[in-house]
Structure formats: structure tokens, C-alpha cells
Amino acid sequence: MNSPVIVVAGPTASGKSAFALALAREFQGAVINADSMQLYKELRVLTARPGEAAMNQAPHFLYGTLSAADPASAGRWRGLALQAIAEARAAKLLPIVVGGTGLYLSALMRGLSPIPPVPAAVRRAAAALHATLGGAKFRAELMKRDPETAERLKPGDTQRLIRAYEVAEATGRPLSAWQAEPGEAAPFRFFSVLLMPPKAALDAAIDARFLGMMQAGALDEARRIAALGPDPALPALKALGVPALLAHLKGLISRDKAVAAAQAASRRYAKRQATWFRHQFQADLTISAQYSERLLPEIFAKIRRFLLTR
Numbered sequence: 001m002n003s004p005v006i007v008v009a010g011p012t013a014s015g016k017s018a019f020a021l022a023l024a025r026e027f028q029g030a031v032i033n034a035d036s037m038q039l040y041k042e043l044r045v046l047t048a049r050p051g052e053a054a055m056n057q058a059p060h061f062l063y064g065t066l067s068a069a070d071p072a073s074a075g076r077w078r079g080l081a082l083q084a085i086a087e088a089r090a091a092k093l094l095p096i097v098v099g100g101t102g103l104y105l106s107a108l109m110r111g112l113s114p115i116p117p118v119p120a121a122v123r124r125a126a127a128a129l130h131a132t133l134g135g136a137k138f139r140a141e142l143m144k145r146d147p148e149t150a151e152r153l154k155p156g157d158t159q160r161l162i163r164a165y166e167v168a169e170a171t172g173r174p175l176s177a178w179q180a181e182p183g184e185a186a187p188f189r190f191f192s193v194l195l196m197p198p199k200a201a202l203d204a205a206i207d208a209r210f211l212g213m214m215q216a217g218a219l220d221e222a223r224r225i226a227a228l229g230p231d232p233a234l235p236a237l238k239a240l241g242v243p244a245l246l247a248h249l250k251g252l253i254s255r256d257k258a259v260a261a262a263q264a265a266s267r268r269y270a271k272r273q274a275t276w277f278r279h280q281f282q283a284d285l286t287i288s289a290q291y292s293e294r295l296l297p298e299i300f301a302k303i304r305r306f307l308l309t310r
Contacts (some may be wrong), residue, residue: 002187002188004189004190005094005095005189005190006023006096006191007067007096007105007108007109007115007190007193008020008097008099008192008238008302009034009098009101009102009192009193009194009274009277009279009281010197010264011100011196011274012195012270013209014195014205014291015048015292016098016099016236016291017054019098019193019195020098021057021058022296023299023303024057024096025058027094027096027307028092028093029093029095029096030059030061030087030088030235031096032060032081032084032098033063033099033103033280034099034105035098035101036072036099037050037065037240037274038062038064038099039063039064039072039077040066040068040235040239041065041068042224043068043221044066044221045217045218045221046160046213046222047239047240048173050063059088059091061084062084062085068234068235069229069234071234071235072235074103074107074112075107077107078104078108078186078195081307085097085188092112094307098255100273101278102273102276102281105281106280109186109190111182111183111186112184113180113181114178114183115171115178115219118166118167122166122169123162125169126166129165130158134155135157135161139153139154142161142164142168143167144185145164146165146176149164149176157236159235164174164176182268183304190284191284191285191302192283194283195287195289196277196287197289197290198289199271199274201289202274203267206263206266206267207267210259210266213241219248219255222242222246222249223249225237226246240262240269241266243257243261244261245262245267278279
């Protein structure tokens with residue numbers, strides 16, 4: 001199979017969704033989500049999910065698809081994405097995969113190591129142990145089971161620490177050993193565009209966007225997420241902005257401090273994303289600017305050349 005797929009990547013608030021929609025309008029495409037949090041139906045405002053107006057302009061897949069009580073994984077998303085790509089192609093639409101979750105994009109483009117599924121009971125036990133021990137002591141426990149992975153993770157890398165621990169517990173084999181096995185890349189021709197705005201511009205966009213989220217009902221959305229329960233394994237409870245807003249709802253911090261904390265967490269996350277993309281993602285075209293319509297003619301020309309290439 002040699003069919004084309006466009007990939008739009010970049011840190012949060014870089015303008016990926018608007019850019020992907022512009023591509024979909026120009027090339028008769030379908031937009032396929034590769035953002036781990038935009039998968040969850042409960043996280044509409046706090047993930048800046050495309051609104052009804054955008055979704056009416058082009059088909060959109062994998063937005064608000066899962067319940068936050070039903071956590072996704074890179075492997076599960078990859079299966080859903082392959083299905084969405086097949087549906088888009090059957091409708092004679094160009095698949096446009098867009099998101100900032102590097103592991104998801106890597107899983108699609110490079111393949112995943114063949115790690116067996118981890119039983120839910122093991123996942124819950126690992127998350128509970130982390131909640132009891134805290135990041136540093138939990139990392140020390142992981143060091144006994146998977147020193148290679150533990151060495152490159154920090155105590156604050158909660159999700160990745162828990163993932164490595166649960167894989168070692170469930171399979172009796174370190175995650176690092178599984179990851180050393182090659183995966184199977186998806187059978188498509190990819191053309192990837194990476195949006196990498198300057199830090200100052202991106203930070204300003206992040207801060208402004210979160211203020212807009214607050215006006216659009218982010219606090220009420222956080223309140224509904226809190227009703228899901230206290231399970232620390234639920235990724236939605238750690239989505240950008242959620243921990244700070246939950247702390248405000250509990251009366252622990254003021255609204256202004258919650259907003260500032262959420263903005264700061266988002267800026268730190270964008271910095272980590274940018275670092276990952278610089279070192280782990282080989283884009284066909286890198287745009288060192290925030291998305292703007294003025295960039296489209298040059299990008300459209302490059303994509304047309306790609307689509308004409310066999």
C-alpha cells in the first residue's frame with residue numbers, strides 16, 4: 001500500500017487544529033486526532049477540541065471518542081487511527097493526522113513494540129502504589145525491575161513511571177527490553193509538517209488560550225471530571241489545567257492562582273513537547289512560526305508535489 005497520509009505535529013497551542021482544517025478544506029481531507037486527551041469526551045474545553053463550526057467544514061475522527069473512565073494507550077489509539085484512515089480513504093478523502101502526542105505519532109509512523117496487554121488489576125495496583133510511595137520512592141522500586149527505564153525518567157514522570165512498572169510486573173520483563181524490539185510501521189506514505197513557534201510566542205498563545213478556556217466553562221468541566229472519582233490512574237485527572245482547577249474547587253488555592261498554575265503547567269508541557277519533536281521527530285517540513293494563513297500557499301505547494309509523487 002502506498003497511499004498518502006499527512007501528519008501535522010507540534011506543541012500545544014501552536015495552531016495545529018486550524019492548520020489541519022485548512023489542509024482538509026484545500027485537499028478534500030479528513031482530520032484524525034492524535035492528541036491523547038482530545039480522545040476523551042469529557043475534555044472538550046480544557047483540550048481546545050475543535051468546535052461544531054470546524055467539524056462541519058470537514059470530517060473529524062477520534063475527537064471525544066472515549067470515556068475518560070476508559071483510558072487509552074498508544075497501541076489502542078493506533079488501532080483506532082488505522083481504522084479512521086481506512087474510513088477516510090474509502091470515502092476518497094485525504095487522511096490528515098494531527099496532534100501533539102509524540103508517542104501516538106511514533107506508534108503510527110514507526111510502529112510499536114509488541115508489548116502484551118497489561119491486566120486492569122495490575123494497572124490499578126501500580127497506580128495505587130505510586131500514590132502511596134510518591135514519585136521518588138516509586139522510581140526506586142522501578143529501578144529494581146527496570147533500571148534502564150528508571151534511569152532516564154524523573155520522579156515527576158508519573159505516567160511513564162507507572163507504565164514501566166506495570167509492564168515489568170505483568171510480563172516479568174522490563175519495558176526497555178520490549179521497546180528494543182522493532183515494531184511494524186503503518187503501510188502509508190507520510191508527509192509530516194511540524195509547527196515549532198518561538199518560545200515567547202508560544203507561551204503567550206498558551207496563556208491567552210487558557211484565559212479563553214476559563215471563559216468557555218473550564219471550571220465547570222473540571223467539576224464534572226472530578227465526579228469521575230479519585231482513581232489516580234485516570235489520565236483525564238492529570239490533563240493540563242485539571243489538577244490546578246480541582247485544587248481551586250477544593251478550596252486549596254484561589255481562582256487566580258489556579259489559572260496561573262494551569263498556564264505554567266501548560267508552558268512546561270509545551271517545552272517538553274518541543275524537546276521531543278526536536279530530537280525524536282524527523283519532519284518533512286518544519287515551520288518555525290505560529291500557524292497563520294499566510295503560510296498556506298508555500299505549504300500547499302509542497303503537499304501538492306508530495307501527492308503527485310509515486
